[in-house]
Amino acid sequence: xxxxxxxxxxxxxxxxxxxxxxxxxxxxxxxxxxxxxxxxxxxxxxxxxxxxxxxxxxxxxxxxxxxxxxxxxxxxxxxxxxxxxxxxxxxxxxxxxxxxxxxxxxxxxxxxxxxxxxxxxxxxxxxxxxxxxxxxxxxxxxxxxxxxxxxxxxxxxxxxxxxxxxxxxxxxxxxxxxxxxxxxxxxxxxxxxxxxxxxxxxxxxxxxxxxxxxxxxxxxxxxxxxxxxxxxxxxxxxxxxxxxxxxxxxxxxxxxxxxxxxxxxxxxxxxxxxxxx
Amino acid sequence: xxxxxxxxxxxxxxxxxxxxxxxxxxxxxxxxxxxxxxxxxxxxxxxxxxxxxxxxxxxxxxxxxxxxxxxxxxxxxxxxxxxxxxxxxxxxxxxxxxxxxxxxxxxxxxxxxxxxxxxxxxxxxxxxxxxxxxxxxxxxxxxxxxxxxxxxxxxxxxxxxxxxxxxxxxxxxxxxxxxxxxxxxxxxxxxxxxxxxxxxxxxxxxxxxxxxxxxxxxxxxxxxxxxxxxxxxxxxxxxxxxxxxxxxxxxxxxxxxxxxxxxxxxxxxxxxxxxxx
Numbered sequence: 037x038x039x040x041x042x043x044x045x046x047x048x049x050x051x052x053x054x055x056x057x058x059x060x061x062x063x064x065x066x067x068x069x070x071x072x073x074x075x076x077x078x079x080x081x082x083x084x085x086x087x088x089x090x091x092x093x094x095x096x097x098x099x100x101x102x103x104x105x106x107x108x109x110x111x112x113x114x115x116x117x118x119x120x121x122x123x124x125x126x127x128x129x130x131x132x133x134x135x136x137x138x139x140x141x142x143x144x145x146x147x148x149x150x151x152x153x154x155x156x157x158x159x160x161x162x163x164x165x166x167x168x169x170x171x172x173x174x175x176x177x178x179x180x181x182x183x184x185x186x187x188x189x190x191x192x193x194x195x196x197x198x199x200x201x202x203x204x205x206x207x208x209x210x211x212x213x214x215x216x217x218x219x220x221x222x223x224x225x226x227x228x229x230x231x232x233x234x235x236x237x238x239x240x241x242x243x244x245x246x247x248x249x250x251x252x253x254x255x256x257x258x259x260x261x262x263x264x265x266x267x268x269x270x271x272x273x274x275x276x277x278x279x280x281x282x283x284x285x286x287x288x289x290x291x292x293x294x295x296x297x298x299x300x301x302x303x304x305x306x307x308x309x310x311x312x313x
Numbered sequence: 314x315x316x317x318x319x320x321x322x323x324x325x326x327x328x329x330x331x332x333x334x335x336x337x338x339x340x341x342x343x344x345x346x347x348x349x350x351x352x353x354x355x356x357x358x359x360x361x362x363x364x365x366x367x368x369x370x371x372x373x374x375x376x377x378x379x380x381x382x383x384x385x386x387x388x389x390x391x392x393x394x395x396x397x398x399x400x401x402x403x404x405x406x407x408x409x410x411x412x413x414x415x416x417x418x419x420x421x422x423x424x425x426x427x428x429x430x431x432x433x434x435x436x437x438x439x440x441x442x443x444x445x446x447x448x449x450x451x452x453x454x455x456x457x458x459x460x461x462x463x464x465x466x467x468x469x470x471x472x473x474x475x476x477x478x479x480x481x482x483x484x485x486x487x488x489x490x491x492x493x494x495x496x497x498x499x500x501x502x503x504x505x506x507x508x509x510x511x512x513x514x515x516x517x518x519x520x521x522x523x524x525x526x527x528x529x530x531x532x533x534x535x536x537x538x539x540x541x542x543x544x545x546x547x548x549x550x551x552x553x554x555x556x557x558x559x560x561x562x563x564x565x566x567x568x569x570x571x572x573x574x575x576x577x578x579x580x581x582x583x584x585x586x587x588x589x590x
Contacts (some may be wrong), residue, residue, distance in 0.1 A: 099374075143423045163439065165427075259537070
């Protein structure tokens with residue numbers, strides 16, 4: 037069997053890579069990309085490869101920009117993994133907390149650690165484009181007065197010290213990552229399907245849409261209406277349900293939904309991750 | 314009539330203050346607070362005052378942490394206003410783009426302008442806790458090599474120059490703000506109601522919940538399931554519908570919903586803002 041290859045956004049040691057290694061096993065290989073869109077494009081270019089992107093987080097909610105990529109490109113969700121995101125303050129081995137004059141990280145990580153950062157006095161906080169990349173920079177430039185906010189795995193990758201553990205504001209900060217591929221894959225167990233659709237705007241339209249699932253005893257695990265900015269009073273609906281598009285009753289439900297929706301895209305059927313839910 | 318007073322998070326010139334001034338009129342007075350929680354606490358303490366907080370954004374979605382405040386404290390939504398968020402690069406009047414060595418702003422603003430920031434070479438990007446506060450800092454310290462990312466109103470408040478307009482990644486970036494008060498207020502027209510509830514977890518539970526609205530022809534404007542991190546497989550449902558809790562049919566729908574929900578909180582009835590939807 038060949039080694040599994042997956043693309044992720046960020047540098048080595050990023051949370052996406054951590055999630056990918058957990059999903060594919062530690063013998064798999066993560067390939068860093070600058071942008072999420074680059075991840076998706078690479079997955080389309082290299083047929084046997086995979087991609088991993090975050091799709092929602094327990095504090096900040098659904099990541100609409102990554103849903104947009106799933107609508108724009110022809111890729112399928114073939115798996116998911118929930119990861120508890122823990123942020124740590126990371127430095128060179130010789131550095132002590134009192135010597136820190138600068139902290140660098142990605143804006144999302146900085147935002148997740150605001151309470152911790154606000155308590156610090158006389159520390160300058162600087163932006164970088166990557167959590168793991170910040171750790172690498174400190175290592176390469178030998179910055180004894182600087183710390184990065186990043187994952188445990190990034191400290192390991194670059195042989196750095198964790199100066200302070202779990203500095204994120206919320207202790208249960210869970211990110212749901214999805215695995216994407218240019219080819220569909222049949223889930224082996226606990227199947228779950230993700231779809232996006234739009235409806236005609238009349239009272240009860242959503243109720244009618246949900247009836248196609250309820251009347252077939254299909255369990256929903258997510259529903260969200262997202263206003264479409266360019267189209268006033270229209271919504272995308274994000275919906276996840278238990279079951280595979282290969283099951284007859286799910287297939288029928290979707291046929292039924294197509295009749296009443298203006299637009300429907302099946303993002304994929306895959307095995308549900310039952311951890312950290 | 315006395316001058317309307319509203320609390321907002323941030324410093325003078327913040328988007329929340331801009332939204333508040335648009336809602337209450339330019340003769341009203343915004344009072345800055347450090348944290349969103351402080352806004353809510355002040356509204357409870359000063360009975361005749363109001364608060365304004367963002368609740369969702371067209372790119373980043375619902376702001377769960379502010380929903381959490383509405384669940385934790387006894388305040389009511391009495392209004393809403395949709396604001397197009399435009400970020401600008403702001404500097405002292407004498408500064409030119411080529412002289413900029415540093416850019417400062419709040420992490421959320423920096424995240425909204427990532428494409429613009431990535432194109433810049435040799436510019437250091439620093440974090441502050443406030444968009445408008447960054448503008449004030451540049452003014453006070455007379456920093457000719459520094460620019461802030463902030464709102465048009467903050468440039469006006471501090472008499473600064475807009476060096477580059479509309480630098481946000483997405484052109485249609487709309488934030489929905491809600492007005493909160495310690496007292497309920499009856500909406501005069503276009504009534505809309507926001508609620509949060511939880512359901513027993515069985516297939517079709519949500520369908521049954523939505524039936525209480527559909528069977529009474531009540532139009533939904535938002536629905537979102539949010540996993541409750543501490544309670545696996547349980548969800549909060551955020552739901553907005555057209556109508557007031559004083560309407561008989563809405564009152565009956567909510568009575569009906571109480572029968573099948575584990576928890577239900579009515580956040581308030583208020584006039585819908587039909588702009589930028």
